Amino acid sequence: MITLEAVQFRYEAMLMNFDLNVARGEFMAVIGPSGSGKSTLLSLIAGFETPLSGTLKIAGIDMAETSPADRAVSMIFQDNNSFAHLDVWTNVALGISPRLKLDDAQRRLIDSALERVGLKTYTSRKPTELSGGEKQRIAIARALVRDKPMLLLDEPFTALGPALRREMLDLILGIQKERGLTILMVTHQPKDAKYAASKIAFVDAGRIAHVLPTEAFFAGDAPRDISAYLKG
Amino acid sequence: MVEHLEQMSFQNIKITAALGFILGAVAFGFLPLLWLGFVNGFSGFDAYLPRVVGFTLKQAFLSTLFSLLIAIPVALAFARRQFWGRDALLKLFSVPLALPAIVAILGIVGVYGNNGAFGGLFSVYGLSGILLAHIFFNMPMAVRLLLTRLDAIPAENFRLGAQLGFTSPQVFRFIEWPQIASVIPGIASLIFLLCTASFAVVLILGGGPQATTLEVAIYQSLRVDFDPARASILALAQLAVCGVLVLIAGQFTRENSVFPRTLSKLRRFDGESALMRMLDIAAISIAALIILPPMVNILIAGITNIHVSDALLRATLTSLGVGLSAACISLLLGWVLADRAAQHATKALRAVIALACLAALIMPPAVLATGWFVILSPIADVSRYAVLLVIILNALMALPFVWSPLFPAIADARLRHDRLCASLGLSGFARLKLIDLPTLRKPLALGFLMAMIVSLGDLSAISLFGSAGFITLPSLIMAEMGHYRMDAAAGTALVLAALCFALITLAQYWSRSDDHA
Numbered sequence: 042m043i044t045l046e047a048v049q050f051r052y053e054a055m056l057m058n059f060d061l062n063v064a065r066g067e068f069m070a071v072i073g074p075s076g077s078g079k080s081t082l083l084s085l086i087a088g089f090e091t092p093l094s095g096t097l098k099i100a101g102i103d104m105a106e107t108s109p110a111d112r113a114v115s116m117i118f119q120d121n122n123s124f125a126h127l128d129v130w131t132n133v134a135l136g137i138s139p140r141l142k143l144d145d146a147q148r149r150l151i152d153s154a155l156e157r158v159g160l161k162t163y164t165s166r167k168p169t170e171l172s173g174g175e176k177q178r179i180a181i182a183r184a185l186v187r188d189k190p191m192l193l194l195d196e197p198f199t200a201l202g203p204a205l206r207r208e209m210l211d212l213i214l215g216i217q218k219e220r221g222l223t224i225l226m227v228t229h230q231p232k233d234a235k236y237a238a239s240k241i242a243f244v245d246a247g248r249i250a251h252v253l254p255t256e257a258f259f260a261g262d263a264p265r266d267i268s269a270y271l272k273g
Numbered sequence: 274m275v276e277h278l279e280q281m282s283f284q285n286i287k288i289t290a291a292l293g294f295i296l297g298a299v300a301f302g303f304l305p306l307l308w309l310g311f312v313n314g315f316s317g318f319d320a321y322l323p324r325v326v327g328f329t330l331k332q333a334f335l336s337t338l339f340s341l342l343i344a345i346p347v348a349l350a351f352a353r354r355q356f357w358g359r360d361a362l363l364k365l366f367s368v369p370l371a372l373p374a375i376v377a378i379l380g381i382v383g384v385y386g387n388n389g390a391f392g393g394l395f396s397v398y399g400l401s402g403i404l405l406a407h408i409f410f411n412m413p414m415a416v417r418l419l420l421t422r423l424d425a426i427p428a429e430n431f432r433l434g435a436q437l438g439f440t441s442p443q444v445f446r447f448i449e450w451p452q453i454a455s456v457i458p459g460i461a462s463l464i465f466l467l468c469t470a471s472f473a474v475v476l477i478l479g480g481g482p483q484a485t486t487l488e489v490a491i492y493q494s495l496r497v498d499f500d501p502a503r504a505s506i507l508a509l510a511q512l513a514v515c516g517v518l519v520l521i522a523g524q525f526t527r528e529n530s531v532f533p534r535t536l537s538k539l540r541r542f543d544g545e546s547a548l549m550r551m552l553d554i555a556a557i558s559i560a561a562l563i564i565l566p567p568m569v570n571i572l573i574a575g576i577t578n579i580h581v582s583d584a585l586l587r588a589t590l591t592s593l594g595v596g597l598s599a600a601c602i603s604l605l606l607g608w609v610l611a612d613r614a615a616q617h618a619t620k621a622l623r624a625v626i627a628l629a630c631l632a633a634l635i636m637p638p639a640v641l642a643t644g645w646f647v648i649l650s651p652i653a654d655v656s657r658y659a660v661l662l663v664i665i666l667n668a669l670m671a672l673p674f675v676w677s678p679l680f681p682a683i684a685d686a687r688l689r690h691d692r693l694c695a696s697l698g699l700s701g702f703a704r705l706k707l708i709d710l711p712t713l714r715k716p717l718a719l720g721f722l723m724a725m726i727v728s729l730g731d732l733s734a735i736s737l738f739g740s741a742g743f744i745t746l747p748s749l750i751m752a753e754m755g756h757y758r759m760d761a762a763a764g765t766a767l768v769l770a771a772l773c774f775a776l777i778t779l780a781q782y783w784s785r786s787d788d789h790a
Contacts (some may be wrong), residue, residue, distance in 0.1 A: 053371075084432075087432070087436065089432045089433070089435065089540065089542075090540075108435070108542070109435035109436045110430070110435060110436060110437065110438030111438075112436075114436075116432070116433075116436060119430070120427075120429070121430055121433075122429065122433065123429040124447055124448070124451065125451075127450040135437055135439060135447070139434075139437055139438055139439050139440070139443045139447070140443070187437075216469075
């Protein structure tokens with residue numbers, strides 16, 4: 042579904058070089074030390090950053106000339122996922138039409154997405170009146186109405202407590218099952234990765250050092266850099 | 274415990290003295306006006322007054338409107354684009370803020386006046402000249418204030434916009450406008466207030482009863498027509514207008530929510546179309562065309578005309594002396610007020626302190642000066658106290674500029690140090706020397722320098738009290754212009770501009786250099 046071949050990117054003094062393959066319907070977690078390039082990897086896929094060289098394909102199509110809006114991905118950030126001055130409903134509606142010209146079917150789609158994420162009673166509230174978890178639900182609802190086959194999650198639940206994180210992951214996993222989404226999630230919480238992901242990519246110093254099935258990642262005989270990272 | 278009580282009473286003495294000083298200055302300005310107004314039955318309310326008030330508000334409104342209409346597209350363009358020379362150009366945008374009005378006016382006359390490079394395009398005197406000068410000062414300020422706000426937009430907003438396929442108008446509607454809309458009323462009311470009280474610009478570029486503002490009309494009744502009764506009516510009108518404006522502006526100064534700045538460099542995805550590019554280039558070019566020619570003129574005319582004369586030397590020394598004294602008084606007042614406001618002040622006390630800081634904005638120099646003049650002239654020769662009066666007036670005018678760096682720093686320092694100092698028994702002079710002076714060094718210096726710049730550039734106080742024996746750099750420029758010695762004026766203006774520029778550079782250096790305070 043996503044293929045990166047020798048995708049190079051420079052951030053200040055750091056030269057990054059990514060090779061990665063994510064299969065359709067896979068939930069892959071991206072783990073690694075701070076500043077290793079995890080978020081940059083997601084930004085490259087979403088089109089917020091332009092590679093120096095290499096090939097980046099989504100669903101077999103080269104993305105070199107494709108704008109962020111035309112890529113088959115939705116991304117959820119750690120924060121600032123919504124516009125503070127617009128109510129919840131409008132924030133979700135922007136996922137369908139930036140001009141906010143909507144027909145009845147689209148309105149119903151928005152309502153059902155809000156119901157699916159549990160924000161049905163909050164539609165006319167402003168994001169600033171919501172809790173951290175509820176704010177992220179807006180972004181999830183918007184991803185639902187956008188209906189793109191891929192979801193990129195950049196530490197979306199880092200600010201939330203353990204129980205709430207688990208709840209949000211369950212929501213994401215449920216949606217993944219319904220829609221067959223391909224998911225790439227950057228996280229600092231090995232526990233979350235263990236809970237949700239089937240595969241884990243370990244990023245270190247601007248490279249993908251390992252891609253392992255989740256059990257192998259947490260197994261006693263995992264590569265030494267991984268166990269060193271997990272021990273902290 | 275005894276020490277604690279002594280501490281308390283010393284605090285009370287300090288704040289009472291500072292507030293008493295400001296209140297006294299204000300009362301001596303205000304009460305004589307009221308009295309004079311009553312005595313004369315407010316007889317000055319002839320056709321002249323509404324006309325002056327009308328023009329004052331009209332020019333302030335138009336100045337504000339045009340400054341913002343130009344500043345908004347310029348700020349958007351700067352926020353959207355990275356180009357060679359961008360940072361240098363933005364630095365030049367901060368120059369008008371430090372430039373004394375009289376210097377900038379000389380530059381504007383030099384460019385657009387009859388003998389200027391662009392002479393004859395339009396009349397530099399009258400409303401058009403006043404507007405141009407006010408735009409010259411306020412548009413760059415508005416650009417910088419708007420840009421600060423635009424720069425604080427989280428990168429995720431633009432990324433989200435890119436993912437959702439926002440066009441440039443949609444980026445403006447959903448991302449940029451909501452951000453700047455919250456600060457525009459504050460910026461507009463600030464510009465309006467500054468233009469209402471503007472003195473030098475209207476004095477030199479205005480003219481006749483058609484194009485005069487209250488501030489200048491007060492000066493003329495006092496110094497040209499020797500009509501204190503009329504001055505008092507005008508001053509009461511100015512007081513009413515400015516008082517209302519300060520109250521309105523005060524509504525908007527509350528801190529806006531600060532956005533967490535993400536680490537990623539802000540990259541924009543919009544505005545790639547040829548049309549947007551052209552619009553942005555046009556906006557930035559127009560702004561540059563407004564502010565650059567007068568600055569170039571000041572530099573070139575100044576360099577070619579600088580002659581060290583006795584008059585120039587004396588005026589420079591006088592300006593420095595007045596500036597240093599005014600800055601000392603202003604800093605002392607500001608420090609005492611800010612320090613008290615930072616310590617569990619009641620709401621009422623806080624309001625009184627805030628108003629005291631704005632005294633010279635609510636009562637512009639001409640208003641205060643009129644009252645002082647009226648009360649002093651029967652009992653003493655006003656000119657003998659001229660130096661002192663100008664220093665006090667300048668100190669009051671500079672107070673808001675001392676307050677703004679000082680108060681947040683003091684509030685923060687008190688929050689961090691008060692408990693520790695109390696537990697260590699550190700107080701009085703020892704605390705001042707060991708804790709307060711070292712940690713507040715930077716904001717104190719900054720406030721001092723800003724006060725100095727305000728005082729150095731002041732033309733209103735010196736015009737009201739100055740004389741042949743008491744001439745500062747701005748009044749020397751004014752006198753030279755009055756004698757049509759534009760070359761000499763240009764040389765003097767460059768000296769003054771260089772002084773202010775040196776101070777602002779120092780101030781910027783101070784506020785930027787970040788040692789672990």
